[in-house]
Amino acid sequence: MTDAVLEIRGLDVDYGLGDDAVHAIRDVNLTLHRGEVLGLAGESGSGKSTLAYGLTRLLPPPGVVRGGEVLFHTDDGPVDVLRMTEAELRRFRWAETAIVFQGAMNSLNPVQRVSTQLTDVIRAHDPRSTGASRLARARELLSLVGIAADRLDSYPHQLSGGMRQRVMIGMALALEPKVVVMDEPTTALDVVVQRQILRQLVELRERLGFSVVFITHDLSLLVEFSDRIAIMYGGRIVEEASSAQLYREPKHPYSHGLLNSFPALRGPKRELTGIPGSPPDLRAMPSGCSFHPRCPHAMERCGVEVPVLGVPHDHVGPGRTVACWLHPVHDDGF
Incomplete structure (x- = not known):
């Protein structure tokens, strides 16, 4: 899982035009490697499905991709999906990238x-x-x-x-296809069938070698079945790490809240804390860090400045990023 098959660079997606546009996705950067399961988690309204439809150019009106690149790596080099013609896009879908929609059954x-x-x-x-x-x-x-x-x-x-x-x-x-995007593929199924389908998906991935972008609000599923996890909040990526790292040591307070919102199957009993408040209204986003009105660790700086997503100082090596003033990042971001 070293070669990139899909790169999302600076993706911005709006609903509507002009001053009334709602900024649903803001400056998202993600890389999917060959044979990898990349999990995308967050509450409803965090932008997960919009990201999936934006990168595949399936956004319904009034959705519009405002900027960025979606680079699909072919044998002849990278191709920007956002700049494909309609004929090229028709050949690309299903053959190179397929999507399993929310409520697919x-x-x-x-x-x-x-x-x-x-x-x-x-x-x-x-x-x-x-x-x-x-x-x-x-x-x-x-x-x-x-x-x-x-x-x-x-x-x-x-x-x-x-x-x-x-x-x-x-x-x-x-x-x-080389990439399969799965948007809440196990919604409305009982937990036994969920696990059966996901285990089968992992077996197929290992046998056929395709990559998966797995979107869900259920972080417990991603911890079990993903190689890496990206956490979304308010249309931005706020943390990215391997599933093991995120489970053992979440850095962003939002990630910590998500992990403490479901019970552990093993070990001592613990109180479920959850996350107070509600997700932000995309039409009136808070200033600074969009999570600060709900964050138990919010500082004065959090309400003024938007934290930069980057590699934290206390992490050695690539593959882990966070956007939180509690964790200073390297000056060069990534």
Whole structure:
């Protein structure tokens, strides 16, 4: 996991135009490496889904990417997704980057059989393929996600929620993309099915070698299944670290609050503290650090200056950043 497959540089996303625009994503920088699971966590409204739709150019109106780059690394060099033509973008989607949407188990067409929906994806990108080869690939995809091939003739309502979710994951992998973006893929599923699907996803990642951007508000899932985790708050990245580092030693008070919002499965009992207050209104963001009105460690400086995301002084080596005045960072940021 050393080679970058996707780089997000200085991404800004707004909803609306002019003075009334809401700044939903502000100066986000992230790197996804080959074969890596990068978790993206934060409360509802922190900008996670907007980031996913912005980097894939699937933002619904009035969303607009105001600035930045999304560099996808191909064998011929990096390509900026934000500057692709419509034809280039059509070839890029599914073949290079696929997305499993929030509420994916309800994204299937209710009046089309599973086989039709799987083979349509293949036919759209490979019109020279035969019906027999597309059907064979559809069977292979169902087998890949643990569903019997005889379910190809089923309609979505004949499948359980977990099976529909697996079909969506199989569809995302149909053209063997290098990057799969998963936006809350286990929402509305019980915890047993969640774990089954995520374990299967990790096994597929190890077997096929694709990279995953995994978006959820459930930090406990990311700690278990991600290689690295980035924490979002108010449209910014406030901390990034390996899952083990973040779990053992969160630096940002917001990360600490998220980790103390769910019970530990092992060890002594502890009181759940949570985070007081509510996420900020993006139309009227607080001055300085956007988390300071809810932060138990807020200082006078926090309400005036926006902290810079960078490598903290007490960390040796790359791979860990934080944006908090409690942890001074190197002068060069990264």
